[in-house]
Amino acid sequence: MTEQEIAARLFEMQDEAYGAFQVKLIPTAPKDSFIGVRTPALRTFAKELHKSGAGEAFLQRLPHRYFDENQLHAFLISEEKDFDTCVKRVETFLPYVDNWATCDQLSPKVFKKHRAELLPYIKKWIAASHPYTIRFGIRMLMQHGLDDAFDPAYPALVADIQSEEYYVNMMIAWYFATALAKQYDAVLPYLTERQLSPWVHSKTIQKALESYQISEERKEFLKQLRGENRGEQH
Secondary structure: OOHHHHHHHHHHOOOHHHHHHHHHHOOOOOHHHOOOOOHHHHHHHHHHHHHHOOOHHHHHOOOOOOHHHHHHHHHHHHHOOOHHHHHHHHHHHHHHOOOHHHHHHOOOHHHHHOHHHHHHHHHHHHOOOOHHHHHHHHHHHHHHOOOOOOOOHHHHHHHOOOOOOHHHHHHHHHHHHHHHHHOHHHHOHHHHOOOOOHHHHHHHHHHHHOOOOOOHHHHHHHHHHHHHHHHHOO
């Protein structure tokens, strides 16, 4: 399927009101790049293209013009079942990711079965200079390294990231808030010992307080840590 044919299919699924909503929600992507295709329709289209093989040529064509094409690209990669092929496609695509939504929709299913092989790539991604590559690396560590595969060295990798990028720091906070829900005792010292920047510290606690997976008792303690840190915010 040609790029023009794929774009035509996307415009057939267009919801202009939804596109206008996305423009406000995703400020870093160009305003004229939004077609306005809803996520369930994009996922269905990606499965169709993957199953038929019609998406192969599309994956080779970068950069794309439309935000929705980038979303489709992310969903297509996520369908890839071969780990090595999937990683290559991820690494080819990451430099072109220019917003949090596409970054966060890129979630390859095959990674769950290859966590040991994935770790070196995660370390490389979080050490990158491109903000959405860093964000993706943190998210993969959050997704694949906070349950039975947890290692106390993992949160240290995230805490060591130094960035002025809002979407990187927001993901660091999201990682630590999720870690508090899943590995509370292991990650609490990052807050009690002030190992995170003041902004990330406060945002981590805010997100943790919004979590349904953290007990009220623990939330009360986290509130105390938040209060102690208020004088450091800027």
